[in-house]
Amino acid sequence: MAAVLLAAALLIVAVGGLSMRLGPRWPRRLFFRGPAGIVIHHTATGARVEGHVVDAERIARWHEQRGFSAEYRGEVYHIGYHYVILPDGTLERGRPDWMKGAHTYGYNDYLGICLVGNFDSAANPGGAQQPARPTEAQMAALTSLLRDLMTKYRLRPEDIHGHGELGATACPGDRFPMERLRRELAGAADNFGRRGR
Numbered sequence: 001m002a003a004v005l006l007a008a009a010l011l012i013v014a015v016g017g018l019s020m021r022l023g024p025r026w027p028r029r030l031f032f033r034g035p036a037g038i039v040i041h042h043t044a045t046g047a048r049v050e051g052h053v054v055d056a057e058r059i060a061r062w063h064e065q066r067g068f069s070a071e072y073r074g075e076v077y078h079i080g081y082h083y084v085i086l087p088d089g090t091l092e093r094g095r096p097d098w099m100k101g102a103h104t105y106g107y108n109d110y111l112g113i114c115l116v117g118n119f120d121s122a123a124n125p126g127g128a129q130q131p132a133r134p135t136e137a138q139m140a141a142l143t144s145l146l147r148d149l150m151t152k153y154r155l156r157p158e159d160i161h162g163h164g165e166l167g168a169t170a171c172p173g174d175r176f177p178m179e180r181l182r183r184e185l186a187g188a189a190d191n192f193g194r195r196g197r
C-alpha cells in the first residue's frame with residue numbers, strides 16, 4: 001500500500017515538473033518534438049540595402065556578423081530564420097525546420113519566417129523603405145507556407161505570432177496584418193484542426 005502511495009506521489013511530482021518545464025501544452029511537447037509555433041518577422045529594411053538585394057543570402061551575412069552562425073548535421077548555417085519571403089513572393093529557405101532558430105529571444109524552438117520590407121509606420125513613416133507594407137505576393141506566399149507548416153507540425157492559428165507579441169520589438173511592424181492573417185488561417189484550420197486538440 002505504501003509503495004502504491006509513493007508511486008502515485010512520484011507520478012504527481014513528475015507530471016507537475018514536466019508541466020512546469022514544458023508549459024501548459026506539455027503532453028504535446030513531450031510526445032511531439034516538432035516546432036511549437038511560428039514567429040513572423042520583417043527585415044526592417046527596404047528591398048535593397050547599399051545597392052544589394054535583401055534576400056536570404058544577404059541576411060545570412062548580417063546574421064553571421066551578429067554571431068548567429070550554428071552547425072546542424074555537419075553544415076553551418078548563418079541565417080537565424082527558417083524562411084525568407086521576398087517582395088515578389090519568392091520563398092527562400094534559411095536553416096532547416098528541425099534546427100533551432102536564432103530570431104526570437106526565448107522562442108527559438110519556434111520556426112522563424114522573415115518578410116523583406118519595413119512595415120513599421122514609426123520607423124518607416126513616409127515609406128522610404130519599400131515595401132512599406134507586405135505585398136499581396138508576400139501574403140499569398142506566407143499564407144500558403146503557414147498552411148503547409150501548420151498541417152505538417154499540427155499547429156493552430158494561435159500558435160502563429162508576430163515577433164512583437166513575444167518580445168519588446170515593433171517587428172514585424174504595425175502595417176503587418178497579424179489579426180487578419182490569423183483569422184484567415186482559422187478559416188482554413190477547419191480541415192485539419194479536429195484531431196481532438
Ligand SMILES: [Zn+2]
Nearest residue numbers: 041042163171
Ligand atoms: Zn523580428
